[in-house]
Amino acid sequence: MKCLELPIPPLPQCLTVGNSVWSPGMQHAERNFLVYDLLIVKSGRFNIMEEDTTYELDAGGVIMLEPGRTHRGHHPVTESTEIYWAHFLHTPPARTLEQEQIPWSYLLRKGTDGDTLPSEQFMYVPKCAYLDTRPLYPVLDEMVQLHRMFSIKNALRLQLLSAELLYRLQAAVSTGDHSRSYQLAEQIMDYLHRNQLKSFDAADLEAQLHFNIDYLTRCLKLHTGLSPLQYLHRLQMESACSLLLQSDWPIQEIGERVGQPNANYFIRLFRKSMGISPGKYRAQHKIRI
Secondary structure, three states: OEEEEEEEOOOOEEEEEEEEEEOOOOOOOOEOOOOEEEEEEEEOEEEEEEOOEEEEEEOOEEEEEOOOOOEEOOOOOOOOEEEEEEEEEOOOOOEEEEHHHOOOOOOOOOOOOOOOOOOOEEEEEEOEEEOOOHHHHHHHHHHHHHHHOOOHHHHHHHHHHHHHHHHHHHHHHHOOOOOHHHHHHHHHHHHHHHOOOOOOOHHHHHHHHOOOHHHHHHHHHHHHOOOHHHHHHHHHHHHHHHHHHHOOOOHHHHHHHOOOOOHHHHHHHHHHHHOOOHHHHHHHHOOOO
């Protein structure tokens, strides 16, 4: 399944939403505009073409037509067809990738009270797929009802529901990854969380999961972008950030408590991860009462 990677925040803004039944002989007009056009087929069969690619969608079919690309019906519908549609304003997709390439477990940098910009984040929606669309219909029905009686009072609710709709689409994509590499990545992350305070032991990881370290590293990198050692260090530095802000313990003690007893090495790791030393991080971010 191909998916679109969309940068967030901000979230896509819902412009309009609707539900319609197409009678035999009706055909989608040709159009090219700078918005996303989400189509969800509830029943029947819907025909659509985007640039030179043809799609024939039966019930459960979902497609996200992209801004700036010409789309049109390539021939009329031949049976009564019910569809939902929604238009979203957002930046073009960062890229298109296969479902199994999505780094669901990639660790994002946590925000601090000193940040003025969010860390880089993404959401994923199917380009074209067949899904269990039943969880989408209650959200879509409420969106359509709100849009019919659009007012200042319900505008925010409509945007919240549009975010919920996109979240459910992403959830349908994320639950479909049952590849061995993903399952192994999950097991590696669980092992590293349980052994966060210990020095990294590749031999023990191999013994626990019964695969060689090179293969385990490839699996984890595929889904997180990090090697096992890098993932462990990320966990330790996240814990160190919390301890720096929640305690007055010396830097060396904090290093020991997160699994890095060598103070100099701990400081180098922290600076590499956070861009500043532990002492400066504490001074900049700790709330003084």
